[in-house]
Amino acid sequence: MKEPHLIDLPKFLDERGNLSVIEEMEDIPFKVERTYWIYDVPGGEARGGHAYRQNQEFIVALSGSFDVILDDGKEKRSFHLNRSYYGLYVPKGMWREMENFSTNSLALVLSSTKYDENDYIRDYHEFLKLKSDEE
Numbered sequence: 001m002k003e004p005h006l007i008d009l010p011k012f013l014d015e016r017g018n019l020s021v022i023e024e025m026e027d028i029p030f031k032v033e034r035t036y037w038i039y040d041v042p043g044g045e046a047r048g049g050h051a052y053r054q055n056q057e058f059i060v061a062l063s064g065s066f067d068v069i070l071d072d073g074k075e076k077r078s079f080h081l082n083r084s085y086y087g088l089y090v091p092k093g094m095w096r097e098m099e100n101f102s103t104n105s106l107a108l109v110l111s112s113t114k115y116d117e118n119d120y121i122r123d124y125h126e127f128l129k130l131k132s133d134e135e
Contacts, residue, residue, distance in 0.1 A: 002029070002091040004070050004077065007058070011085045020085045022110065028058045028089065030112035037062070037108050041101040048097040051121040056112040057096075060087035064105025071095035073131030081107075093134075095127050 009027055012019045024032045038047055048068075059068055065082035072094055079088050087108075090096055098107065113119060121127045 004088060004090050004094060006079065006086050007089055008086045022058070028110065030056050032110045033114045034111040037106060039106045041105065046097055046099040051095045051127050052092050053119050053121065054092050054113055055119050056092050057090040058087050058110040059090065060084060060108045062106040062108050064102035066101045066105050066107060067099050069097045069099065073128055095124065
C-alpha cells in the first residue's frame with residue numbers, strides 16, 4: 001500500500017503574487033475525477049470520519065490551517081496543513097479525520113474517483129475488521 005505523505009507543489013514566485021499548480025499524474029499520483037472544498041467549518045467541529053475502499057485524495061490548505069489525522073488500522077499519524085504550496089497524499093484504505101480548522105480556512109480536496117456512496121466506510125469497527133481481513 002502506498003504511504004500517506006506530503007507533496008511539495010511547484011511554486012512560482014512573483015512580486016505580483018505567487019502561483020502554484022497541481023497536475024494529475026505529475027505532481028499527484030492519480031487522475032483527478034472529482035474536486036471539492038471544505039469551508040466555513042464552525043470552531044471545534046471536525047470533518048471526515050470515514051475511509052475509502054478505492055478513492056485516493058490530495059488535500060491542500062488553500063487558506064488557513066487544519067490537521068488531517070490518518071489511521072491505517074494500526075497507527076495514527078497527524079499532518080498539519082497550513083500552506084498552499086504543499087498538500088497531503090492520502091492513499092485508499094486510510095481512516096481520515098480533519099480537525100482544528102482555523103478561522104476562514106479553506107481545504108481543497110482532489111479525488112481519484114467520482115462520488116460513490118458504496119466506496120465509503122463510515123463505521124470505524126467495520127474499517128478495523130476490513131483491515132484485519134487484509135492481513
